Amino acid sequence: DAKTTQPPSMDCAEGRAANLPCNHSTISGNEYVYWYRQIHSQGPQYIIHGLKNNETNEMASLIITEDRKSSTLILPHATLRDTAVYYCILPTQGGSEKLVFGKGMKLTVNP
Amino acid sequence: NAGVTQTPKFQVLKTGQSMTLQCAQDMNHEYMSWYRQDPGMGLRLIHYSVGAGITDQGEVPNGYNVSRSTTEDFPLRLLSAAPSQTSVYFCASTRRQGNTEAFFGQGTRLTVV
Numbered sequence A: 001d002a003k004t005t006q007p008p009s010m011d012c013a014e015g016r017a018a019n020l021p022c023n024h025s026t027i028s029g030n031e032y033v034y035w036y037r038q039i040h041s042q043g044p045q046y047i048i049h050g051l052k053n054n055e056t057n058e059m060a061s062l063i064i065t066e067d068r069k070s071s072t073l074i075l076p077h078a079t080l081r082d083t084a085v086y087y088c089i090l091p092t093q094g095g096s097e098k099l100v101f102g103k104g105m106k107l108t109v110n111p
Numbered sequence B: 001n002a003g004v005t006q007t008p009k010f011q012v013l014k015t016g017q018s019m020t021l022q023c024a025q026d027m028n029h030e031y032m033s034w035y036r037q038d039p040g041m042g043l044r045l046i047h048y049s050v051g052a053g054i055t056d057q058g059e060v061p062n063g064y065n066v067s068r069s070t071t072e073d074f075p076l077r078l079l080s081a082a083p084s085q086t087s088v089y090f091c092a093s094t095r096r097q098g099n100t101e102a103f104f105g106q107g108t109r110l111t112v113v
Helices: none
Strands: A011-012 A020-025 A033-038 A045-050 A062-063 A070-077 A084-089 A107-109 B004-007 B010-013 B019-025 B031-037 B043-051 B055-058 B062-067 B076-078 B087-094 B108-112
Touching: A011 A020, A011 B043, A020 A084, A020 A107, A033 A062, A045 A070, A070 A084, A084 B087, B004 B031, B004 B087, B010 B019, B019 B087, B062 B108
Parallel strands: A011 A107, B010 B108
Antiparallel strands: A020 A070, A033 A045, A033 A084, A062 A070, A084 A107, B004 B019, B019 B076, B031 B043, B031 B087, B043 B055, B062 B076, B087 B108
C-alpha cells in the first residue's frame, strides 16, 4: 500500500505557482520523500527528494513540515508542459528499486 | 548516455504467445526494475534486481519471468500471454547507494488479444 495521500486533481493557471500537497503521516525517521511526475503516459520522471530540510532544484522546491507528516511540491511558474500526474513516494528502506506508486495527483495547467 | 532503453515500443500478441520485453541501461546502475501500468492506475512493481544474477518478485509477478545476466540488461518474459497482461510496461534503473532517484524508460505498450 502507498504510504502517502494526495488529492486526485488540481488546476493551476499558467505562470502561477503550483503547490502540490502530500500527506505522509506515518513516515519514519529515515524515510525520504520523493516526487516523480508522469507526462501523458511517458515514463515517470524524477523531480526532487528530501528528508527534513527544504530542497530546491532547477525543476521545483520541496517544503517538508517540521513534524515531517506532510510536504508540498512547488512549481514556481507553472507552464502548460507541467500538466502531468504527480506522485509523492516514500521508497521502502531508501531503495528506489521497488517504488510503490499510488494513483498520484493530476495537475492541469490552464492557459 | 541513452539512459534506459526499452524495446519494442508497441506490441500486439495473441493469447498464449510468448515474448520478451527488452530493457537496457548504460548508466552502470546496479538496480533494475519492471513495472506495469494499467489505465488510470499508478505503476505496480513486477520484478526487480539488485545486481547481476539476483532477482526478486514485486507486487504482481505472476505470469512473468526475469533474469539478470549482465548489469546492463534486464529482460522481462511473458511465457504465455493473457489478455489481463495488456498494459504499459516500464523499466527503471537506479544506483545501489540509497536515496537516489530511479530513471525510467519510455515504456512498452502491450496488447494481448
